[in-house]
Amino acid sequence: MDAEPDSTQNLAPPVPLAxxxxxxxxxxxxxxxxxxxxHLWRVSRVLSGDNATRSPTGTSPDADPAVGLPLIMxxxxxxxxxDPASIVGFEVExxxxxxxxxxxxxxxxxxxxxxxxxxxxxERIEGPSLRPRLDEAPLAIDEVIEIGSxxxxxxxxxxxxxxxxxxxxxxxxxxxxxxxxxMVDFGLSHHxxxxxxxxxxxxxxxxxxxxxSPEQVxxxxxxxxxxxxxxxVMLYHFTTGQRPFGSPESVRGLxxxxxxxxxxxxxxxxxxxxWLQEVILKCLEVKPERRWQSGAQLxxxxxxxxxxxxxxRAERTHINGVLKRLKRWFFAVGSEPQTAPVEGVASRVMxxxxxxxxxxxxxxxxxxxxxxxxxxxxxxxxxxxxxxxxVSVMKTARIGMDDLMDRTGQSRHVRQLVGLKHxxxxxxxxxxxxxxxxxxxxxxxxxxxxxxxxxxxRNQVDHIVMxxxxxxxxxxxxxxxxxxxxxxxxxxxxxxxx
Numbered sequence: 001m002d003a004e005p006d007s008t009q010n011l012a013p014p015v016p017l018a019x020x021x022x023x024x025x026x027x028x029x030x031x032x033x034x035x036x037x038x039h040l041w042r043v044s045r046v047l048s049g050d051n052a053t054r055s056p057t058g059t060s061p062d063a064d065p066a067v068g069l070p071l072i073m074x075x076x077x078x079x080x081x082x083d084p085a086s087i088v089g090f091e092v093e094x095x096x097x098x099x100x101x102x103x104x105x106x107x108x109x110x111x112x113x114x115x116x117x118x119x120x121x122x123e124r125i126e127g128p129s130l131r132p133r134l135d136e137a138p139l140a141i142d143e144v145i146e147i148g149s150x151x152x153x154x155x156x157x158x159x160x161x162x163x164x165x166x167x168x169x170x171x172x173x174x175x176x177x178x179x180x181x182x183m184v185d186f187g188l189s190h191h192x193x194x195x196x197x198x199x200x201x202x203x204x205x206x207x208x209x210x211x212x213s214p215e216q217v218x219x220x221x222x223x224x225x226x227x228x229x230x231x232x233v234m235l236y237h238f239t240t241g242q243r244p245f246g247s248p249e250s251v252r253g254l255x256x257x258x259x260x261x262x263x264x265x266x267x268x269x270x271x272x273x274x275w276l277q278e279v280i281l282k283c284l285e286v287k288p289e290r291r292w293q294s295g296a297q298l299x300x301x302x303x304x305x306x307x308x309x310x311x312x313r314a315e316r317t318h319i320n321g322v323l324k325r326l327k328r329w330f331f332a333v334g335s336e337p338q339t340a341p342v343e344g345v346a347s348r349v350m351x352x353x354x355x356x357x358x359x360x361x362x363x364x365x366x367x368x369x370x371x372x373x374x375x376x377x378x379x380x381x382x383x384x385x386x387x388x389x390x391v392s393v394m395k396t397a398r399i400g401m402d403d404l405m406d407r408t409g410q411s412r413h414v415r416q417l418v419g420l421k422h423x424x425x426x427x428x429x430x431x432x433x434x435x436x437x438x439x440x441x442x443x444x445x446x447x448x449x450x451x452x453x454x455x456x457x458r459n460q461v462d463h464i465v466m467x468x469x470x471x472x473x474x475x476x477x478x479x480x481x482x483x484x485x486x487x488x489x490x491x492x493x494x495x496x497x498x
Contacts, residue, residue: 017075022046023117026073026110036077037086037187043073043121071109072124075117078411084444085206087413088197089187094120095194095436096186100161103180104154115418125182130170130234138241138269141276148235148279149302154181155231156295159224162192166221168230169211190221194436195387200459201441209254210243214286217254225288228298232283232291239276240268244284258286264316274314275305281313354387354459355379358452358466358485361392361419365469367498369423372467375496377427379465388433391441391455392420393448416442449484456489463492 017039021028030042076090097108097120107123130147133139139147151173158165165172167188174182188206190196198206199221207216213229220226236244244262248254265272265280279301285291292298301308357376359369380386394416404412420440428438445451456464468482482495 017041023073023119024110024112026071026119026121028073032072034077037089038077039075041073041075042124043071045071069107069109070124070126071121072106074120074122076119078118078414084413084442085198085202086187087411087417088201088441090118091440092189092197093186094118095197096163096189096191097122099191099194100158100163100186102157102161103176104157104182106182106184113418113421114414115421125174125176125184127175127177127182130173130175134170134237137238139238141239141271141273144235144238144276145302147238148231149299150175150179150181151231151234152228152295152299152302154183154295155224155227156299158183159227159295164190164222164224165227166190166206166216167208167211168227168234169208170234192222195389195439196221197439197441200389200439200455201443203458205251205254209248210245212254212257213288214258215288217251217258223288224295225291225293228283228292228295229288231295231298232280235280235283236262236265239265239272239280242268261319263319267317273305274310275308277316278308278310278314281316353383353385353462354389355383355463355465356452356456356459356461357388357390357424358464359390359392359420359423360448360467360469361416361423363469364467365498368467368469368496371498372465372496373423373427375494376465377430379463379494380427380431380433386437388424388427388438389441389459389461390420390424390439391443391452392416393451394442394444395448396444396446413442413444449481449488452481452485453488456491461491463494464489465494465496468495468497 017023017028019028019030025046026043027046028041028043031039032042033040074093076086078087094111097105098111100108106125108120109123110119110121112119133147151168154173155165155168163186165183165186165188167185168183172183172185174184176182188198190199199219203219205212205217205219206221207213211230211233213223213226215223216226233244236242242263245257245260246253248256262281262284265277266274279292279298283291283298292301355376357372359372361369364372376388380388394413406412406415417440420442424438424440427433441455443451443455452464452466455461464485466482466485468480482493486493486495
C-alpha cells in the first residue's frame with residue numbers, strides 16, 4: 001500500500017477569522033458571541049465547500065438543509081494550552097448533532113475538520129436563551145411552570161433519541177418563536193449509539209457545577225434522569241432566586257449534594273405551592289430511582305398539578321439535622337455508582353469488540369506506520385462489528401511547563417489529532433467504516449506506556465495493536481513502550497515491526 005504524503009507537515013498556522021472571511025464556502029457576516037470554548041458567527045453560503053461535510057439530507061440542491069434557514073457557525077477556540085476536554089468536546093458535538101432531529105435541536109448543516117478549520121454550521125435559533133432570566137429570579141409561579149414543562153418536553157424527545165445532554169442549564173436552552181424549547185451545546189453529551197469520547201479519555205466529573213447530578217459526580221454518564229435533576233436545579237433557582245447547592249468548584253464541593261439536602265423552596269418563598277415544592281424536590285432526589293422517571297412524567301405533573309401526589313416533601317420546612325447528615329455522609333464516602341443498566345435508559349446496542357491502534361504519529365518511521373496500518377486493516381476486516389479506536393500519546397513533562405505550541409503556532413494537541421486522522425484515512429476509505437466505528441484519541445501523559453494501558457483497561461479494549469521501533473541498548477535497558485504494554489496489559493497485544 002502506498003503511503004500518502006504527510007499532510008500534517010504542511011499545516012498552515014491558524015488564521016484569525018474576521019467579518020468577510022470565507023471558510024469552505026461559508027461567509028462570516030457577524031460575530032455573535034465569544035464563549036469560553038467557542039466563537040459563534042452568523043454565516044451565509046456563497047459556494048459549496050469541498051472540505052465541508054454536509055448532512056445526509058444535504059446532498060442535492062433540492063434537499064439542501066441550508067436553504068431558507070438562518071445559519072450560525074460554531075468555531076472552537078484553539079490557541080494552544082486550552083483544556084484538552086474542550087477539543088474532545090467539540091469532536092463529540094460534531095459527531096452527535098447530525099444524529100439528532102426534530103424541533104428541540106438546531107438543524108445540522110455542515111462541519112469542518114481539524115486538518116483545515118474545525119467548525120459546525122447549524123440552524124440559528126432566533127429566540128432568546130434562558131440565561132438572562134436567572135438575573136430576574138425569582139419568577140412568577142406560572143412562568144416557572146411554563147418554562148419547566150417546555151424544557152421537560154424537549155428533554156424527553158432527546159432521551160427517546162438515545163441522548164443524555166449532561167449540561168442542562170439556562171444558557172444551553174433557547175426558544176423558537178412558537179415557544180418550543182431547543183437544547184444546544186452537546187459537547188458533554190452521551191449518545192447511546194455513539195462512542196463516549198469524554199468518558200474514554202478523562203476521569204473527572206464532566207458538567208457545570210451547580211447543575212450536576214449526584215451520579216455525574218460519581219462518573220455515571222448514561223442516565224437520562226441526570227438531565228431531570230439539572231432541570232430541578234433550574235426550577236429551584238427560578239422559584240427561589242437561589243441555587244440549591246451553591247456553586248461548588250471542587251469535587252469535594254460537588255459531593256456535598258450526596259448527603260446535604262437543599263433548603264425547601266417554601267422556606268425561601270412563602271407563595272410557592274406545596275405541589276410545586278413536591279415536584280422540585282422530587283427532581284433533586286439523590287437516588288435516580290426516586291426522581292421523576294421521564295421528562296414526559298415531569299411535564300405532565302407541571303401541567304396538571306391536581307394529579308401530583310403529595311408526600312412529606314411537599315410539607316418539608318427544614319433540612320436534615322447534623323446526625324442524619326453525618327449518617328448520609330458516611331454512606332456517601334467511597335460509595336460506588338450503579339454500574340448495571342438502569343431502568344429508563346435509552347435502548348442500547350450490543351457492544352462490539354474494541355481494537356485499539358496505538359500510533360506514534362510524531363516519531364515512528366513511515367515504513368513502520370505503513371506496516372502498522374496494514375496490520376490494523378487486516379484485523380478490522382476479520383471483525384465486521386469491530387470498533388477501531390486510534391490512539392496517540394502526546395508526551396508531557398512530569399515536572400515543569402510544557403510547550404503546547406509548535407514552531408508554526410499550531411496547537412500540538414490538534415496537530416497530533418490531525419496526524420492520527422491522516423494515518424487512519426486509508427483504512428477508513430477502503431473499509432467504508434460508518435461513523436462511530438472509528439474514533440481518535442490524543443492522550444496527554446508523561447508515560448506513554450502507562451497511558452496506553454490505562455486507556456485500554458478503562459475502555460475494555462479487547463486487542464491492542466502498536467508499533468515497535470528498532471532495538472537499541474538504551475531501550476533494552478529501560479524497557480521499550482511496547483514491551484511495557486505487553487507486560488502490563490490484560491488484553492491481547494500485537495506488536496508490529498517494520
